[in-house]
Amino acid sequence: MNIFSGHIATIQVNESLSLVSIQMNEHITLQTIVVETPATVSYLQKENPIRVLFKETEVIIAKIATPQISILNSIEGTINTIEKGILLSKITIDTSIGVIVSILTTQAMDKLELAAQQKVVALIKSNEIMVAE
């Protein structure tokens, strides 16, 4: 599980769903959609410190930043380590919010020709990010 801390920047509520944007640092803002509202949980308040959690297997890797994509959450970084398995591989990426771990198929990694020290972009869909106090 990738876990990072940030502060709630904005909350957009519609019925029982909320779209929350979380300021991770001065450059990075992550968006998440949750089945909670400020009325159901106390921690959904502007300025509140909050943790974001997402599974390694949900981290998508791109070699260049692509604005033409439906994924809004993108974090630039540099590949630190690569652990190659037969079907799945694990890479760690140094970013401005911390180390992000990604697990992807070895096939995909080979296709992208990923290697240590390479610059990449980690992408996470909004509905894959969980939040916690």
Added chain:
Amino acid sequence: MIDWGPIILTAKLALLTTSILFVISIPLAYWLATTRSKIKPIIETLVSMPLVLPPTVLGFYLLMAFSPGNAFGAWLQEYFGIQLIFSFSGLVIGSIIYSLPFMVNPIQSGLSSLPTSFSEASYVLGKSKMNTLLNVLLPNIKPSLLTGIVLAFAHTVGEFGVVLMIGGNIPDKTKVVSIAIYDEVEALNYSNAHLYSLLLFGITFVVLLSVYMINGGYLKRFWK
């Protein structure tokens, strides 16, 4: 031919004693099974004393107490016109005291063996202690009740020392079978003694056997 008087008297005494014992032993056993009073061991000891005390000791003290020459006996004589000594009523009272542990102990142990949650569940359902005792506790210790009844009955049938001390040997009043046997032996009337003895033997055997069969070994467990 033997005299049937002692047999009828014995049956009367045993039935009456057992009935009275049953009525007084239930509250007493219930109290002993549930109380946390400090005097419980003393009461328990007193109830059980007849188990080990020679019947003559008990008979002797009862004789003393009932004797009109004594305060208690005189008081009974004066206010109620009852003379307990050498009378059937005296015999009943003596038998009740003498057979008390045989009725109280099985009932007490039966009540103690029931989970406390039975009475607690009944109280929580709004039922009084009396209602609980009659409808929940007693119906669930039927084997113990039967054991108490049979033991008290059989024990009363077989008593000798107490009867001899306070009842003497008055035909149709205090002359029970066990005394009659003694009497016949004294008179060297062995055939009558045989008949009485055989009768007691037979009755006791049948009564105890039926209890064993009904309770499926309960008595054995109780006397272990």
Added chain:
Amino acid sequence: MITIDIHKTLQNSNGTMSLAIQLTIEKGQLITLYGPSGSGKTSTLRILAGLMSPDTGHILVNDKKWIDTDKNIKLSPQQRKIGYVFQDYALFPNMTVRKNLEFALEKGQDKSIIEELIDIIALKKLQHKKPTTLSGGQQQRVALARALVRTPDILLLDEPLSALDVTMRSKLQDYITKVHKRYNLTTILVSHDIGEIIKMSDKIYCLEDGKIVRQGNPIHIFTNNQLSGKFQFTGKIITIKKEGVVYLVTVLIGNNVVKVIAQESEIAALKTGDLVVVASKAFNPVLMPIQT
């Protein structure tokens, strides 16, 4: 509403323990007392039922004083309207199932409640049987029904399901939830089963050594963090297996076995037998109809 503030010095195997419980329960709530054995859960129930007396304190139920040691007020168990389901069920062996229920009727109470309970708790087929011929789960249902005959103010359940297997348990949990809602009961449950507590109770009070050390929403208490994942279950880890760069963790949730892919850092703190929360976002699961 029930307000409890009681103190009692208890003797247990570790010497003396001082029980000091303060809590307020809203009408219609189902709350759980949770904690290690000997922490005072059953004693609290017994004091509420009047089977045990506190040294000092008071109990107020719907504005009626059940106990006030300052004013020497103490209602007997008979005077309190309590439904108590004992750990050993305490069904009366001399009575049939139906007679057990009928025994609980108050003087002049309408008998129709018996039919209603037999119907709700599905006892029709068992009603003429003696309790000793019933299975644990069936006895449990009878005990529950009997406790409800008086339509009590409070239903007290002392680890009612601990002796039952998983399937029976979940069935009984449903019955309890059903009657709790149906009769608008205020229910106090003593339980050790975290899954059961999360499934059933509105609020949990954690007892340790006679004191309430934590209280709150069961999910919050047991998971420490308020995770936003809506697809949450508690389960027990059966196996942890390394599969290449990831780990495959098998978790028993209720009587279902699920598998979760986890990472080395996640399983570092876990071992077989541990209780875990399995969480996912509400967006991920798919639903498919079952052919029946």
